[in-house]
Amino acid sequence: MTRPEINRSGEMEVFVCVVERGGFSAAARARRMTPSAVSKLVSRLEARLGARLVNRSTRAFQLTPEGCAFYERAARILADIEDAERSAGSGEQPVGRIRLTANASYATHILAPILPEFLDRYPGVTLDLIQTDRVMDLLAERTDVAVRAGPLKSSSLVARKLGDTAMLVVGAPAYLARFGEPKTVDELDRHNRLGFGYVRTVDGWPMRKDGEIIVVPTVGRVQASDGEALRRLALGGAGLARLASFTVRDDIAAGRLRPVLEHLNPGDREAFHAIHIGQGGPLPSRVRALLDFLAERGKVL
Known part of the structure; x- marks a missing residue:
């Protein structure tokens, strides 16, 4: 039968x-x-x-x-x-929808200026951009690519490094004029230290003290869910914040923010990666095009 x-x-x-x-x-x-x-x-x-x-x-x-x-x-x-x-019908021109997630800082300062160029380059591609600092389950959230900051955990995900960035403690000139500029780690106790409202790999500010690196807890009156919110709070004079240098470079150049305690900065850097599901197998051309574009134009410095 x-x-x-x-x-x-x-x-x-x-x-x-x-x-x-x-x-x-x-x-x-x-x-x-x-x-x-x-x-x-x-x-x-x-x-x-x-x-x-x-x-x-x-x-x-x-x-x-x-x-x-x-x-x-x-x-x-x-x-x-x-x-x-x-x-076969379009000369391998990437087409289709891409679901992309990135934290608020990367989305604001890196993606927003360059995505128009990507869309012009690939007119058959559409993007769903989800801005969140939360680590998402790519499979459960049906996400094609995620840009993540910090060290990566071992997993079945494939990562492409997008560079790394220095970390700076910054404050607004008006805030520093009112509360004074800290010169030592101990003087941070008198300051409002803006922090994240969720657990991070390093939950605090690494600082040099007496020849060692310690982690100063972010005990302050305000916590936020993403780095861009912390930047805006710092600009508004709510306190000091430790942020990625690429997010505050223009603010420092314009005098809106000022680095503090640079002589005690341990020099650690935060890495950024573009993550996708798979173990090196074939990727849809639209996803491959985005990964290549981020590696070319989405570098973090």
């Missing part, structure tokens, strides 16, 4: 749609199918694979670990198929 032909790419498309739409009903509307047909197709897929992909309940839709792994591979395969078809 002849076995029925299996439309694997069609099954993948429906399953990926279920994941990205967040459920069977939403996927059914997008695919112009009935919810029961979508559910049965996923059930057949699970039976053929011999693995449960989705935990079903009336209140929640949740992927199993096997479902997450299958979604990641299926989405990549479908993207490769789409990319191959588009490349």
Whole structure:
């Protein structure tokens, strides 16, 4: 007896749609199918694979670990198929939507000035830019590329370094005139030290003291969720902030901010990387184009 032909790419498309739409009903509307047909197709897929992909309940839709792994591979395969078809018909000109996340400082000072050039260079590409300092799960958030600051944890993600930047403690001239400019680490106790409202790899300000490097806690009256908010607070005279030099370079040149305690700066630098899912396999041309562009024009100094 002849076995029925299996439309694997069609099954993948429906399953990926279920994941990205967040459920069977939403996927059914997008695919112009009935919810029961979508559910049965996923059930057949699970039976053929011999693995449960989705935990079903009336209140929640949740992927199993096997479902997450299958979604990641299926989405990549479908993207490769789409990319191959588009490349064949468009001379390999990148097309499609890219979902990009970056912290507020990088988005404001690096991305905003250069993205118009990228869009002009690749008119078939559209961008979803999510500005957040939160470390996002690229797979769960369906993100193509994330720009992250700081040391990287070992993972299945692939990273391309975009440079690194010096860190500076800065304050507004009006704030320093009112509260005085600190000359020693101990004098920081008299100052409002603006900090982040979430745990970071180094939760404080590294400073030199008595030949050693210590970490000064950011005990202040204001905390913020991103570096750009801290910069604006410092500009407004709310306190001192320790920020990436590329974010305050223009402010220092214009006299809006002034570096302090530079003789006690340990000289540490914060690295920036462009991250994407995969282990060196083929990338959609649109994603590869963005990574190459960031390596060319998105360097942090």
